[in-house]
Amino acid sequence: MDEREKSGLEEATERRSKTSLPAETTVTFEGSEPGTCRGSAQTHPKIGVYFCGPNPLLWQTAEVKAARNTGVVGTLVGSLARQPRQNNRLGRPLELLQEEARLLRETGDAELLRVSTGADAANPQEVERYHDQLEQSYIEQKSLALQDRKATLLRALTQKQEEEGESVDQSIRDRLEALERGFCLPRSAMAVQLSTARAGLGYGPEERHFLAADWPQPRDERSETRFRVFRDLTRRGYYLTTAGKFGGDYLVYPADPLRFHAHFIAVCIPLDKPMPLCELLALSRLGANVKKTILLCSPSGDDEEGEEEEEVVYTSLKWSGMV
Amino acid sequence: MADASQTRKDVDLGFCSELLSPSELFAARSRSHKIPVRGQKDFIPDGSKQQQERLERSLEEQWTLLSEERVERLGNLVKAVWIPKEGVVELQSPAGKFWQTMGFSENGKQFLLPEEALYLMECGNVQVFYHELPLSIQEGYERFLSRDTLSLQQYQVFGHLKRLGYVVTRFDPSSRIPSQYEQQLNLPQVSDRPGRRLKRKRSLSPASSQTDGQEGQVGEKMEVEQCQMEDQKPDSTPEPVCTHSRVEEEEKKEEEEVEGPAVRDPAEMETTADCRSWWVEKKADPELRSMPCSGPRWDFHSIPFPDLGCRGRPPSLAPPDPALLPGLLSVGRCDVAPWLRELNKRKEHLSHRERERLRDRARYRRDVNEDREVRRCRNWADYRQLLEKRSQCRHRDRPAHLWEGKVTPLVQPGQYTSYGDLMNRTGVIQPLNLLEAVSRLGQGSEEFNIRYNVYQPDTVADYKKTSPGKPYSRMCVCSFDSPVPDLRTLKLLACQSGDVPVTFAVVDHGDISFYSFKSFQLPTDLPH
Numbered sequence: 113m114d115e116r117e118k119s120g121l122e123e124a125t126e127r128r129s130k131t132s133l134p135a136e137t138t139v140t141f142e143g144s145e146p147g148t149c150r151g152s153a154q155t156h157p158k159i160g161v162y163f164c165g166p167n168p169l170l171w172q173t174a175e176v177k178a179a180r181n182t183g184v185v186g187t188l189v190g191s192l193a194r195q196p197r198q199n200n201r202l203g204r205p206l207e208l209l210q211e212e213a214r215l216l217r218e219t220g221d222a223e224l225l226r227v228s229t230g231a232d233a234a235n236p237q238e239v240e241r242y243h244d245q246l247e248q249s250y251i252e253q254k255s256l257a258l259q260d261r262k263a264t265l266l267r268a269l270t271q272k273q274e275e276e277g278e279s280v281d282q283s284i285r286d287r288l289e290a291l292e293r294g295f296c297l298p299r300s301a302m303a304v305q306l307s308t309a310r311a312g313l314g315y316g317p318e319e320r321h322f323l324a325a326d327w328p329q330p331r332d333e334r335s336e337t338r339f340r341v342f343r344d345l346t347r348r349g350y351y352l353t354t355a356g357k358f359g360g361d362y363l364v365y366p367a368d369p370l371r372f373h374a375h376f377i378a379v380c381i382p383l384d385k386p387m388p389l390c391e392l393l394a395l396s397r398l399g400a401n402v403k404k405t406i407l408l409c410s411p412s413g414d415d416e417e418g419e420e421e422e423e424v425v426y427t428s429l430k431w432s433g434m435v
Numbered sequence: 436m437a438d439a440s441q442t443r444k445d446v447d448l449g450f451c452s453e454l455l456s457p458s459e460l461f462a463a464r465s466r467s468h469k470i471p472v473r474g475q476k477d478f479i480p481d482g483s484k485q486q487q488e489r490l491e492r493s494l495e496e497q498w499t500l501l502s503e504e505r506v507e508r509l510g511n512l513v514k515a516v517w518i519p520k521e522g523v524v525e526l527q528s529p530a531g532k533f534w535q536t537m538g539f540s541e542n543g544k545q546f547l548l549p550e551e552a553l554y555l556m557e558c559g560n561v562q563v564f565y566h567e568l569p570l571s572i573q574e575g576y577e578r579f580l581s582r583d584t585l586s587l588q589q590y591q592v593f594g595h596l597k598r599l600g601y602v603v604t605r606f607d608p609s610s611r612i613p614s615q616y617e618q619q620l621n622l623p624q625v626s627d628r629p630g631r632r633l634k635r636k637r638s639l640s641p642a643s644s645q646t647d648g649q650e651g652q653v654g655e656k657m658e659v660e661q662c663q664m665e666d667q668k669p670d671s672t673p674e675p676v677c678t679h680s681r682v683e684e685e686e687k688k689e690e691e692e693v694e695g696p697a698v699r700d701p702a703e704m705e706t707t708a709d710c711r712s713w714w715v716e717k718k719a720d721p722e723l724r725s726m727p728c729s730g731p732r733w734d735f736h737s738i739p740f741p742d743l744g745c746r747g748r749p750p751s752l753a754p755p756d757p758a759l760l761p762g763l764l765s766v767g768r769c770d771v772a773p774w775l776r777e778l779n780k781r782k783e784h785l786s787h788r789e790r791e792r793l794r795d796r797a798r799y800r801r802d803v804n805e806d807r808e809v810r811r812c813r814n815w816a817d818y819r820q821l822l823e824k825r826s827q828c829r830h831r832d833r834p835a836h837l838w839e840g841k842v843t844p845l846v847q848p849g850q851y852t853s854y855g856d857l858m859n860r861t862g863v864i865q866p867l868n869l870l871e872a873v874s875r876l877g878q879g880s881e882e883f884n885i886r887y888n889v890y891q892p893d894t895v896a897d898y899k900k901t902s903p904g905k906p907y908s909r910m911c912v913c914s915f916d917s918p919v920p921d922l923r924t925l926k927l928l929a930c931q932s933g934d935v936p937v938t939f940a941v942v943d944h945g946d947i948s949f950y951s952f953k954s955f956q957l958p959t960d961l962p963h
Contacts (some may be wrong), residue, residue, distance in 0.1 A: 190572065194503055197558065205572075308453065355944065373477070
């Protein structure tokens with residue numbers, strides 16, 4: 113794969129092929145096609161994509177994992193539980209692109225849900241259950257704490273016994289009993305979990321079977337174009353994330369973004385849209401600066417959902433030297 | 436519904452439920468707090484085992500970090516309650532260290548804004564309850580982030596900046612930025628905290644009893660100048676008055692000038708109290724300095740002032756709109772006639788110096804009829820010729836053929852002394868500062884508005900919620916889908932922000948980049 117060349121005349125290589133991307137940029141795993149290392153999550157229960165306003169979010173770790181297995185990467189946008197006050201590594205929720213949510217729904221791996229946060233009444237049964245749970249947790253933690261303290265005390269005393277060389281088993285037993293009698297775990301020392309995802313039953317009803325007509329954002333030409341490009345590239349085994357900072361639509365990774373750099377910046381353009389030359393120049397300059405190839409993607413074919421005959425035409429822009 | 440939720444629960448448990456057992460909770464005390472460092476990325480996947488292993492290890496690390504749940508000591512958590520009607524979170528146990536930079540008090544209770552509450556929930560400092568059940572982070576996102584409160588993108592920017600350590604507060608567009616002159620005067624700043632309801636409920640009594648004594652003298656002088664009532668002497672202790680704004684005080688004064696004598700005393704006492712207290716009060720009400728055209732303030736285009744000087748004036752004035760009057764004041768019709776008689780009653784007593792000045796002016800004023808040359812003129816034509824001759828003499832250095840035509844010289848000889856001024860004069864396009872000429876631009880666009888004030892992290896120690904000072908920058912939140920802000924938007928935002936730079940936080944599905952526009956002056960090359 114060519115890296116950046118020295119500056120010179122730029123030459124846009126156009127290769128319109130039906131099935132594959134330009135030859136030098138095809139990457140395959142040795143011995144396996146990119147698509148096969150992904151499994152469909154069909155065997156597992158469906159992923160629940162919850163909408164927060166118009167934004168689709170994933171909350172449970174298992175769901176994030178399952179989505180990654182189908183090739184959907186997303187972006188983590190919440191604080192990390194271990195260290196919430198830093199920005200290098202973020203935690204759940206995972207924010208999905210509109211195209212990712214749509215793809216997951218089309219393949220049947222996920223269902224889109226929206227919880228109505230209207231005025232809901234208090235649920236006294238739930239409250240009681242919560243308090244019972246808390247109480248039980250407190251009792252268990254207290255006994256665990258006691259055991260822990262006893263073990264520590266025993267260890268300390270035995271060590272002392274070894275040092276002093278006397279046999280004071282009786283005193284040890286007395287000490288342990290005294291500890292047990294006088295031990296108390298203050299309520300404020302109890303450990304409590306702050307759940308990330310909705311734990312167990314929620315308050316209100318969930319609207320399942322979210323209809324397409326209820327899709328939060330209007331389906332216009334641009335989002336259609338983007339979605340078709342997204343679907344095609346994902347089917348070929350690439351991983352896609354957003355590329356707003358790079359001036360494009362998607363960053364295309366040959367394998368998991370966790371370990372590999374992106375190879376392409378995908379820019380989605382309708383096939384019949386005229387593109388001014390200065391825009392092409394700007395894009396290729398951009399690609400040269402960040403050492404990535406610009407990929408112009410245009411879905412061709414009709415508007416109907418003929419997915420099998422669907423084809424997307426790819427054009428790459430490469431900075432090359434003077435011939 | 437029960438079935439659906441039941442299956443959902445089973446599904447949850449089957450999908451490895453994230454509820455921790457008490458033993459796990461107990462064991463969480465000794466969890467590591469370190470985050471493993473990510474290694475270098477590779478460029479091409481070559482299918483080697485090494486790469487595969489590294490990938491698996493990274494993924495495992497990722498899942499471990501992600502699946503960790505927040506576990507906190509119950510004593511460290513501040514209890515709070517979500518109030519959806521007002522869109523705020525009320526604290527029920529005393530606030531912790533975060534109170535220094537976040538939250539606001541009202542009616543003796545402590546409140547947090549939804550974004551602050553959600554951020555603190557994510558940090559594990561606050562546990563928010565709703566209907567007596569604790570909210571999970573997911574529920575927090577779904578309930579606190581709505582169209583009425585704030586969007587997910589705005590919250591992401593807020594969280595990003597808070598995690599870096601900045602102090603982030605909401606920007607209040609109706610609070611006026613103090614002008615440079617006001618800043619020079621160093622008037623005491625009062626920041627309006629987001630308790631909007633406070634302003635309406637709170638009845639100000641600016642003249643508190645302890646400051647009355649000193650203000651006595653000052654107030655009297657003010658009163659004589661401003662109120663123009665000759666025989667009125669204020670009481671030494673006027674009662675404190677409810678006011679809404681200084682502008683209203685001025686209004687009331689002018690209205691009171693034409694109000695009937697019956698209501699003169701209480702109204703005027705209010706005026707004097709206002710006069711005196713406005714000038715010397717310690718705590719400036721932020722509304723006192725508000726511009727008339729911003730927000731829910733007075734619109735003087737719709738409030739008419741009676742014109743008593745016109746000929747067809749009515750003999751009596753209708754009472755003003757009760758909305759313009761404070762509190763329980765009620766005013767009847769006002770008979771204008773006695774007031775008109777009062778006008779211009781006072782004889783003008785000129786001082787000795789002023790009389791002399793008038794005399795000197797009159798001394799050198801010449802009657803045109805005493806001019807000998809004018810006497811020589813026999814008719815109007817002669818007189819006009821004389822005038823023309825005189826003007827020609829005066830304008831000898833401005834020859835008529837140059838200066839009286841359609842195209843005149845740009846510069847008069849001797850007018851400019853420096854090249855810089857001359858260049859400015861000959862320039863076709865004048866350089867304009869970003870903050871100039873904003874008034875005629877009208878309203879801004881909907882999508883670009885200033886959202887947050889951002890203060891630097893190292894000022895946290897001195898940060899006071901009541902007087903936060905000048906922010907480091909002001910933040911606008913937008914996305915890559917929205918167009919690039921045009922010059923008009925930039926000018927309006929810069930004007931709204933005063934001398935604090937405006938930064939645009941562009942949110943791209945969780946990825947945030949910051950951009951700002953700086954004005955630039957083209958250097959001119961001038962010989963010295």
